[in-house]
Amino acid sequence: MLHRRRSLFALILSLVVVVFSTLAPAARAAEATFDRLWPGWRDTDSFDRITEFLGGSEPTGGRTLLRTQPDARAGYYFLLGVKTAAALTTGAKFELSVIRPDAPEPKLFTFPATAPSGDTVFDLGLTGSDWPGGKKANPVAWKLTLLAADGRVLAEHKSFLWEKPAK
Numbered sequence: 506m507l508h509r510r511r512s513l514f515a516l517i518l519s520l521v522v523v524v525f526s527t528l529a530p531a532a533r534a535a536e537a538t539f540d541r542l543w544p545g546w547r548d549t550d551s552f553d554r555i556t557e558f559l560g561g562s563e564p565t566g567g568r569t570l571l572r573t574q575p576d577a578r579a580g581y582y583f584l585l586g587v588k589t590a591a592a593l594t595t596g597a598k599f600e601l602s603v604i605r606p607d608a609p610e611p612k613l614f615t616f617p618a619t620a621p622s623g624d625t626v627f628d629l630g631l632t633g634s635d636w637p638g639g640k641k642a643n644p645v646a647w648k649l650t651l652l653a654a655d656g657r658v659l660a661e662h663k664s665f666l667w668e669k670p671a672k
Contacts, residue, residue, distance in 0.1 A: 537651055537659035540586035546640040549578040571616045572630040580632030593620045596654030599629060604645040607637050618651060
């Protein structure tokens with residue numbers, strides 16, 4: 506009888522260990538969060554600063570500014586605050602899937618995501634021919650994912666219509 510109780514205790518203990526070890530990755534899943542996310546159109550003029558007229562380079566205002574076409578400034582931007590527990594290293598990236606008003610299929614855009622741990626502001630721009638329709642066009646739906654260098658999803662946010670079920 507005592508042997509059975511010990512065996513039962515050992516079985517329960519091993520089950521507890523297995524359950525807690527499977528929960529550990531879930532606890533680490535929140536390695537990054539999007540604090541805020543504001544999508545919207547920006548004209549070229551909104552980037553003009555006096556320092557450029559005085560011969561300086563384009564000031565970023567403390568943001569990491571990334572564009573699909575670096576020479577084109579006007580476009581549809583996703584301004585987001587990212588809070589990370591650890592630094593985003595080389596190979597980390599944003600994947601932005603957008604259903605544009607001119608096509609029913611999502612188009613995928615990729616941006617590098619390197620930043621120290623803590624709070625970082627990114628401005629991801631769909632510029633030039635990557636955003637047809639200009640300032641009057643809005644995305645039908647979108648999904649933004651932050652991936653670690655090894656492919657793990659660190660954070661994700663999507664518009665309401667991204668998850669709308671098909672009829």
